[in-house]
Amino acid sequence: MSKAAFSTGALYLLDTVEAMRQLRLAGFEHAELMPQCMADLEMGTLDRIMDLGMHISSIHYPLAFFSLLYNANPSMIREGKAYADKMAAFARKAGTELVVIHPESECQGQLKTLVGERITENIRYLCAVLKESGVTVAMENYPTGVGQKPESLDAYVKALNISNMSVMVDTTEVIEGGEDPFDFISRLEKVPCHLHMSDFAHGTKHLPIGMGDIDWKSLVALLKKREYKGYYTLEPSYRYYLDDLPSKLKRDYEYITSLL
Numbered sequence: 001m002s003k004a005a006f007s008t009g010a011l012y013l014l015d016t017v018e019a020m021r022q023l024r025l026a027g028f029e030h031a032e033l034m035p036q037c038m039a040d041l042e043m044g045t046l047d048r049i050m051d052l053g054m055h056i057s058s059i060h061y062p063l064a065f066f067s068l069l070y071n072a073n074p075s076m077i078r079e080g081k082a083y084a085d086k087m088a089a090f091a092r093k094a095g096t097e098l099v100v101i102h103p104e105s106e107c108q109g110q111l112k113t114l115v116g117e118r119i120t121e122n123i124r125y126l127c128a129v130l131k132e133s134g135v136t137v138a139m140e141n142y143p144t145g146v147g148q149k150p151e152s153l154d155a156y157v158k159a160l161n162i163s164n165m166s167v168m169v170d171t172t173e174v175i176e177g178g179e180d181p182f183d184f185i186s187r188l189e190k191v192p193c194h195l196h197m198s199d200f201a202h203g204t205k206h207l208p209i210g211m212g213d214i215d216w217k218s219l220v221a222l223l224k225k226r227e228y229k230g231y232y233t234l235e236p237s238y239r240y241y242l243d244d245l246p247s248k249l250k251r252d253y254e255y256i257t258s259l260l
Helices: 016-026 043-051 063-069 074-094 109-132 150-160 171-176 181-187 216-225 245-259
Strands: 004-007 030-033 055-060 098-101 136-140 165-170 195-197 199-201 204-207 232-234
Touching: 004 055, 004 245, 016 030, 016 043, 016 245, 043 074, 055 074, 063 074, 063 109, 074 109, 098 109, 109 136, 109 150, 136 150, 150 165, 150 181, 165 171, 165 181, 171 181, 171 195, 171 199, 171 204, 181 216, 216 245, 232 245
Parallel strands: 004 030, 004 232, 030 055, 055 098, 098 136, 136 165, 165 195, 195 232
Antiparallel strands: 199 204
């Protein structure tokens, strides 16, 4: 069974169920869900997605709701915990294996105590409830801060000491941060648990796979050499999918499966 997947973040102009239908028609069996609204984590939505024959292999903590997680306000923390509980229940029923989150912003002094430590506790709560659902939390690299270098990303995750958290790699964010994806993956202590794949060229990130400068054949060979077992999840920008969607999704499916 192919472990090719596609992020619905690139299809956010569509209703999420319709986005999943388009992915299934293109050949994908797995998708990373990027929720765009509260209804996207409703069980009724999941039933409709599963009826299409689509598996939600991963969930990206929604960018639209980052303020639920990366927030130190007591009332918002309570709402964030409720959302975490909802995500965990959804993931359990969906058979979702991973939830993607981003590193915290670095805080110093009083801000670290009053803001940073509360946000860290939010992350710990999310990880705890997802662990009960058998879900790994994938900490994504980032072009700046602790996520910029493989060594600092490894150290950050190690310091959190959360049993169901592992490092993942986003190829285009690696390049934006001044690193090479091949070298980045090679320098990680362990093989990444998850992968976001999009291309990069001339300062432009999140291009469709095969439309930039990344040597994908060599990169996939490295991942296989390191015994990568995860999904090969395409995460391009929605800007490149505004028209001719079926043929573009089919193109991407054929490209990634040809590598695997």
